[in-house]
Amino acid sequence: MQMNKYKMRINNSFTIRLIMFYAFVMMLLVSSCKEEFNPTVTSINNNILVVEGIINTGADSTIINLSRTVLVSQKTTVNPETGATLTVESETNQSYPLPELASKKGVYASLPLNLDPSKKYRLRIRTANGTTYLSDFVETKVSPTMDLVGYDADVQKGLQIYVNTKDQNNKTRYYRWEYEETWMFYSSFRSVLIWSGNTFVTRGGAENIYQCWGNAKSSSIILGSSTKLDQDVIFKQPIVLNPSTSEKFTEKYSILVKQYALTKESYEFWQNLQKNTETLGSIFDAQPSQIKGNIYNQANVAEPVIGYISAGTVQKQRIYIEKSELPEFKLPKDADCTSFLIVPKTAFDYKIYFEGGLSIPIDYDGSGVLASSKKCVDCTLRGTNKKPAFWQ
16 A cells, blocks of 8 residues: 555644643642642653544545653654554454554554444554553444535624534434635735846746645534434534634635534543633633543553544535635735835845845846845745645
C-alpha cells in the first residue's frame, strides 16, 4: 500500500485540549491554598497513551493517531507514539492491519475497509516496547445523511453555519460533528515583479502571491442529541459562527461538515471531555472530572489511557458561499497597507529595499518602482497559493 498517497488532515486539538485540562487541574491545586502545604505526592504518570480516531466501516479510510501526553512545562506539545502495530479486529476474528504512515509519525491508516455493519469491532495496539492495548468491542453506528448544511447571515451577529439531519428509523439519537473551512482571498496589491538580486524579472503564474486559500478546522467538540424528542430529528444544530468582519468572506467561502453517529457511551465520553476542556474558567463552571474511555492495557487495566474508539460511517457535505450572497458585511480592509514609490539614484538603492525581503516590488511606475511591505503583497503569509483539488 502506498500510504503516502492518502489525503488527510490530522487534528491534534484533542491532545492540546487534554493538556490544557491537566494544566488547569494543577493550577487549582497550587492556587487554592492560602497557606503553604507540602503533602506527600505519589508519582504521576505524565506519559499517558492518547488514542484518536474511529474505525471507519464504510468507504473512507480508517485513521488512528497515537501520541503520549507531555508536561505543560515541556517545550514540545506533540509526542507521537511511533513503531506500534495496529489492527482492527471483528468479533468473528477477522483482522485488518493499520500500517504507520511514513509521512506522519504516530499516524496509522488503511484503505477503505468496507466492513460488515452488523458486526462489532475493536482496536488492538501493540507498542514498540511490547505493551498491548485493547479497546472494547463496539457496535457499528451508520450515520444518516445530512438533510442540509445551511447558514444564517446577519451584519451584527455574523455568519452561523448549521446542520439539519434526521434518522427516519429513530436509531441514531446521538451525534457529533467536525468541520473544515476553506476560503479564497487576495493580498492588497498584485505584484508583477520579482527582484532577482541584480534586476527585476516578470513574475510568472507559478510565483503567484496575490490569490490564496486559507484553511481552518474545528477545535471545539460539537455534540447533539434528539433523545428528548419523539422523532430522531436535529434542526439547525450550530456548527460554527464567524464574525461579519472575518477575512473568510472577502471573496468565496467553503465549509465541509462531517457527521458521526454515536452510541450512548461514546456520546457521554465526548460530553464529559467537552465539560472538562471547554467550560472550565470559573468556580461556577463544571469542575474537572475523570475522563474514562474504552481503551485499556491488557496486562494492567489500572493504567490510564485517554481516548474512545467508535466504529461506523461518516457522512460529509460541502457548501460554497459567494461574497455576493451575503449582506453588506463589514469586511476587513488593510488600512495600514499603502504602496510607496522608489526612485533610485543608483542601482544599489533597489538592493537596500528588496534584498532582505521586507518589501516587495509591485510594478514599474515612471522612473521608479512601486513597492509595499511583504504582509500587504504576499498572501502566502496567511494561506497557500495552491488551489485545493476540490475547489469550485
